[in-house]
Amino acid sequence: MSHQSLEEPSLEEAKAFIQEALSRRRMLLVVGNCMVDYEGRASSKLDWGERLLVVKSDGSVMVHRPTGYEPVNWQPPGSIFHVEFEDGKLKIRATRLQPKEVLNIFFDRVYHVFSAELRDEGEFSMYVTEMDMQKALLTMPELVEEGFQPLAAEKELGESGFLDILGQDSQGNLVVVEIKRNPAGREAVLQLERYVKTLREKTGKQVRGVIVAPEIRREAQGLLAALKLEFRQVSPRRCYEVLKAGKGRKLSEFI
């Protein structure tokens, strides 16, 4: 890996370093005293303070304060950069075109700059069991559908077995949820149908059946439709994210 850094550069030195790193699409770190303006669909201003600026090779940008795991300001990949002096301050402008968003970062002191060309082809693997998926659906029931309310998990249903989740929809109908970690096939559909039928007989009420899985196999789709059962696509990855973030702790609430 090739990498470079400067300690306590002058603003002129920092400007040259930053321009070089951005033009070569290297990962860039700048630590210094800065002020940040954002103008997009809303707008914000961050007054002066010491922070870490991270710019990645794909043009994504993060401004990090000394605390909190969320950046205080950020731009997604694809930003276009312009570096110049304005009123004696070193200004880095990151522009996103669609939707139009402009992030201006002004430094009056730079303590440290670092740039590197990182190589990373490592695979990211998540291990999510059906039990993990069940926990995720109980944590965020709207993954099943809006207004879905879980009533019980692992509910025994006589000889038919155990329901993954029993709940009710926004109209008050009972809903049986069958969770599959892998693409759901005919067997999963028939299993769900047994649960729904048993529950209809026991309650004498309308009961809906929903398979939650990353996908439903082609050969099971006709059967699902014929039995008037439903499929809701939820990936193990989404469940991982819900479990990682924890209940009601969406990352977006901390931006």
Next chain:
Amino acid sequence: MSHQSLEEPSLEEAKAFIQEALSRRRMLLVVGNCMVDYEGRASSKLDWGERLLVVKSDGSVMVHRPTGYEPVNWQPPGSIFHVEFEDGKLKIRATRLQPKEVLNIFFDRVYHVFSAELRDEGEFSMYVTEMDMQKALLTMPELVEEGFQPLAAEKELGESGFLDILGQDSQGNLVVVEIKRNPAGREAVLQLERYVKTLREKTGKQVRGVIVAPEIRREAQGLLAALKLEFRQVSPRRCYEVLKAGKGRKLSEFI
């Protein structure tokens, strides 16, 4: 600001530097070749690659790959650290106690370490108008309530004026939404009541009225209840986050 860095440290040198930074609760940056294990409510493994590790003074942790504005692994503030050698690799363990989550980061090469004590008391100000809040509610209607569907914005209602948002709830009832950027008072409640009354007369149907605002003033609460109108707390900050993230682009979807 006091700061330190090392270029191409040995793993032993890196270990001493990292331990010193963590014990002094300095912001720590480590760039190197690493592998990451996560074990919590779900689990994940990130294979070897060159990345940036950021540890902040409050114990929050981020592992950043060369692209994407989201960390591939992260821990919220409050993590407890342990640094040691394991099978010749430098291992940094970040443990969160409640819920129990363990992030293990193994480095076999460290290219760069940096630590600093950052001072940042700069205020973060968001500028969000009532029009911005309206855009946010149209982008994410569930801010009003689950199942809410906007039908029109800025709808003219004869002499009564303009409705901020007209929509329907999951039961099909018409809902008038009145948006206030500041705490809503009696005047806002009376204005909403006029809209609801006019619309009831025009349609002959059930119409609900909801005030969306950061809070409702004490002196308006009785009136709101007496008129059977409703209040939904939405902060300008939340609207800013929705607008910044864009439609359907919750940060949490990118973890």
